[in-house]
Amino acid sequence: MGRAHEVRAASMAKTAAMKSSKYAKWGKEVFAAAKAGVPDPEMNLGLKRTIERAKKDQCPADVIKRAIAKAAGLQSGATKEKVYEGYGPGNVAMIVECLTDNDNRTFTEVRTAFNKTGGTIGTSVSYLFNRKAQFEFTGMSEDEAMEALMNGDADFEEITTNEDGSVSIEATPDQFEAIKAALLEAKPELEFDTCSVDLVPSTYVDLDEDHLGKFERLLGLLKEFDDVNEIHHNANLPEEEEDEE
Numbered sequence: 401m402g403r404a405h406e407v408r409a410a411s412m413a414k415t416a417a418m419k420s421s422k423y424a425k426w427g428k429e430v431f432a433a434a435k436a437g438v439p440d441p442e443m444n445l446g447l448k449r450t451i452e453r454a455k456k457d458q459c460p461a462d463v464i465k466r467a468i469a470k471a472a473g474l475q476s477g478a479t480k481e482k483v484y485e486g487y488g489p490g491n492v493a494m495i496v497e498c499l500t501d502n503d504n505r506t507f508t509e510v511r512t513a514f515n516k517t518g519g520t521i522g523t524s525v526s527y528l529f530n531r532k533a534q535f536e537f538t539g540m541s542e543d544e545a546m547e548a549l550m551n552g553d554a555d556f557e558e559i560t561t562n563e564d565g566s567v568s569i570e571a572t573p574d575q576f577e578a579i580k581a582a583l584l585e586a587k588p589e590l591e592f593d594t595c596s597v598d599l600v601p602s603t604y605v606d607l608d609e610d611h612l613g614k615f616e617r618l619l620g621l622l623k624e625f626d627d628v629n630e631i632h633h634n635a636n637l638p639e640e641e642e643d644e645e
Contacts, residue, residue, distance in 0.1 A: 552582025
């Protein structure tokens with residue numbers, strides 16, 4: 401079919417991957433908002449705002465519905481949270497958070513992915529991570545953000561202006577909703593590049609080419625499993641790959 405067809409196909413595949421990553425990001429945000437309160441946007445203002453922003457970013461309705469359904473299932477007891485810890489290729493510390501209705505299936509899938517790529521699970525690595533509320537956005541300066549947080553009586557640990565002009569905020573998890581509400585109260589149209597509670601590594605690991613390839617394969621295998629909700633690790637990845645996670 402020729403080189404032109406290959407280029408178009410590659411471009412379409414890259415576009416599809418970017419959309420998939422974006423939708424996954426929104427799915428996680430909707431899930432977190434639904435889990436933080438009740439899984440009903442009419443009774444959960446944070447969830448309602450998150451859904452509005454997701455729709456504005458053209459996130460499909462079924463992605464939003466699945467995320468809310470997951471949160472509702474977790475609250476009703478139909479779905480359980482399972483967390484697996486271990487080391488991936490190159491001695492990368494990893495924590496894999498899952499939502500499952502079948503412990504054996506989920507454990508087998510996660511263990512198989514680790515085994516295929518030279519990793520191991522069953523070793524505690526949580527001491528290498530701290531749970532933090534994290535925000536990153538443009539459209540509001542650091543001074544404006546600080547004023548909004550003060551007006552909203554929201555506490556934070558660190559606020560910085562990045563080289564690209566975006567602002568980052570880090571805080572304890574209990575301040576997540578207060579910070580989010582304060583920022584949106586000051587600027588309702590504010591859109592977040594990052595708005596989540598994540599496990600942040602205290603140290604990072606550099607990977608050589610061989611281990612990087614194996615680690616990328618492990619991430620790919622884990623992301624294929626429907627039960628896997630979040631993957632945390634302390635690998636130093638190329639900037640482009642970090643953006644795709």
